Amino acid sequence: MSGMLVFQNNGVVRFGSDSSNYLDQEQAGGSGRAAATGSRRKALVYLPTEQVVSSYRYLEQILVSCLGWERYYGGDSDLIQFHRSSSIDLISLPRDFSRFNSIYMYDIVVKNPNFFHVRDL
Incomplete structure (x- = not known):
């Protein structure tokens, strides 16, 4: 196939x-x-506020404060990782925000349906 x-x-x-x-x-x-x-360049949009995620600081604030994710420090030092204690999901992002691309954006969308959307800029 x-x-x-x-x-x-x-x-x-x-x-x-x-x-x-x-x-x-x-x-x-x-x-x-x-x-x-x-x-085309892509942008990750947080749907409740319709704001573009423009930094890891903002993304972490949303994931931790609003959606119940926690920082995970046991992995690769080149990655920023988040996990949810209620599931086996793990979000792994490159430490350098300039390498944050649509692959990582869609991973966040899939693991947080109805909260994020990827749009063309």
Whole structure:
């Protein structure tokens, strides 16, 4: 089984089984976006306030104060990590915010549905 994940503008992820069909959609102005191909910059938005997450300090404030995540200090020193004691979920982020990209953003969205959204800038 082969294919790729296609991220749509509304944040929905679907499995695309035919990459040539996806490329045809893109050339025709389709709404899907491949995880590895979009050249647009992405932003993580905290939905209750509609604010863009622009720093780890702000993200940590949301995760810890509002959503019940805790900092995890037992891992790699190159990462900032958060875990929730009520689940096995772990969010791992690069320590350097300039390396915070859509892969990490979608990980946060999946683990916190209805609180975050990834948007094109």
